[in-house]
Amino acid sequence: MNKNDYKKAMNGLRISEDFIDRTTIKMKEARKEETTMKINPKDNKQSGKNSVVFRRFAVSAASLAVLVAVGTVAFHLPGNGSPEKGNSLKVESIDTGKKTAAGTTTPAGAEATGGITVPTVKLPDSNSAVTARMLPLFVYKGHIYVQSATAFETTDGMTLDKEDVLALRGDFLGKTKGSLNEWSSQKDYDKEFASTIGEGDVYTVKGYDSDHRLMVYYEYEGGGFGCELYDSFGGMTIKTGEDYFKLLNLNGNVASYQWQSFNSWNNGVNDIQKGKDTKALEAFLDSLNTAVPLGENLDMLTENTDYDGQKFVDIKTKDKLVTTLRLFKSGYVYDSQIGFFKVDDKAFQTFWDTMPVTDTADGSVSNGDTSNAALALTLSESSLPVGTKELKATIKNNGSEDVFFGADYSLEKLKGSKWVVVPGMKDMAFIDIAYSVAPGSEQEFTADLSQIKPSLDAGKYRLVKNINGQTFYGEFKLR
Incomplete structure (x- = not known):
């Protein structure tokens, strides 16, 4: 490999969307364990469970701390939208909300009815120390499209079905240019199809609004291909859940779903369970149309980490796409594109109860189907x-x-x-x-x-x- 090959390979590195969430949670848990041990230094009744878990979390948090400092800026951006001249890339400030009587953080603005405006990505100027090339994006009609949280369904977690991709591929719009890097000036971002992803063909996506979702399709030498979805929601005002969720085309389009508990997700176990109650899911999705948008809240995102505090639901649609929603026991839904929504209690609870997670007598956690552990x-x-x-x-x-x-x-x-x-x-x-x-x-x-x-x-x-x-x-x- 020559110098350019190495540079191309490094530019292609990606950090998973939930990297920061996982690391923040583990750092909080490590701190809690450390505080408990300092308060009770002579308490020798700690179980092997506590000591082993603490050592693992403490090491994980320490080794990943540097990456979090980089990843928070480069990856965990709150939204995307049209370029704004003279602004530098930054993470928007986060309102941490307030504590309820039960001690749980309620996202700020929960009582508001005026809706929220999705923050836009602030592009870096030429003097910024932050590298935008780490964020997969391209510019189209003055809007920035960032790699979507929705992905194509795969059989092995990696391989795309070409027929599924072509069935969704719409009209050809143009070709991205691999023109953006950490040294790009503001005028470079004003050019149509400027991108950080190299050259790829941009198409509309059948069944989806092109103002908010497009696809980039690649053909490789030797017959291979690749495809990624890109979304643009920055600057959009959301007054009800319907304003956003209708753009994801979930209602009436569900083929199946699967889920996992917080412990499974947090520990990377991938103890995935098949969803069994499609009617409860459909009722839950209907309730999202009247959900109250609340926006981002980091404290809420990293709380409720008991074994039954959160559930992760992968919704597979008939057009072979997969959208993940993160449910919180207190009746909130988190979407990585927008943030939190408060959902109708009855529909939420009914769906939540179809996904049992039990704390067994010996202290281990099961998703309810031990035969498929x-x-x-x-x-x-x-x-x-x-x-x-x-x-x-x-x-x-x-x-x-x-x-x-x-x-x-x-x-x-x-x-x-x-x-x-x-x-x-x-x-x-x-x-x-x-x-x-x-x-x-x-x-x-x-x-x-x-x-x-x-x-x-x-x-x-x-x-x-x-x-x-x-x-x-x-x-x-x-x-």
Whole structure:
């Protein structure tokens, strides 16, 4: 590869849309854990679950902090719209709202009825230190189109079906120019089809308003192709949910849907569940037309992080597109393009209740269908003689992505009705190494019981193991 090839490859790097959300949440959780530990420095009753999770979150937050500082400016922009001369790229200020009696943040303006105006992207001037090339965008008729949160449905998470793409491809409008980079001046952004994405053919999208949604189609040498959707909502005034959601073409167009819990999303487990109540979904989508738009609120976005506080719903439409909505237990819907909407309580709650997430007796979390769990830990034997030197477990990955775990673990013994960490665990040390389990495969994990001093006597125990950010338990007896 030559210098230009490396530059092109680096320009093509993308950070996932939810990168900042995940990292902010983990940093908050790490701080909460750290505060608790400082307040109770002599409390040795902490479970293995707390200590393992804290270490993982603390490392994650520290290693990603620098990227967040960059990503917040370059990726988490509040909207897009026409270029404004003389302005520099910036993140709009966020009203953090107010606290309710229950302690939950309510987005500012919840009582307002005048609607909201979607902020526009502020383009960088030539002296700005911020690089706009990291944001996929192009200019058309004086408006900026930014890569959409809606995507084409794929069979393996990557491969597009060409027939599906061509079925949605409308009229040809022109070709983007790879003319924008961090050194571009304001006049460069005023040119039709100026872009940060290189050269691609721009088309309308059948069934969608071209003022708000277009597609960029690529043909590659050797017969390959690519396609991305781009949206423009900056400067748009939204008085009711219908003003926005009608542009997504969801009502009467649903083919199926799937969902996952907050824990599944937050820990990257991808424990995806198939939606089973299309009627409840349709009623919920109808209620979005009368939803009250509230706009962005960072505190609200990173709160309600208990196991049943949020749910992520992927809505697959008949035209082979997938739109993701983020539901909050208190009756709010978050859309990454616009922000928060307050939804009719009855329709929201009915749909919410069709997606059960249970907190099981052993403290683990399930989406309600354990037969289809994306990740599982199973002990080889549930009853062993005293003096057993090794405890073997199997980690099975039924998900679609690699999962990771370390060499560490904890052991707890049941005393009365409480699980207590065995004394020997405080002297245990583990090598700092990561193991992975590929999708559709399993791997054995061994706990060396011979290293625990004093030795374990007869009783009921459980193995506590952190896998991919989740805590799993395996109960066994020593007889």
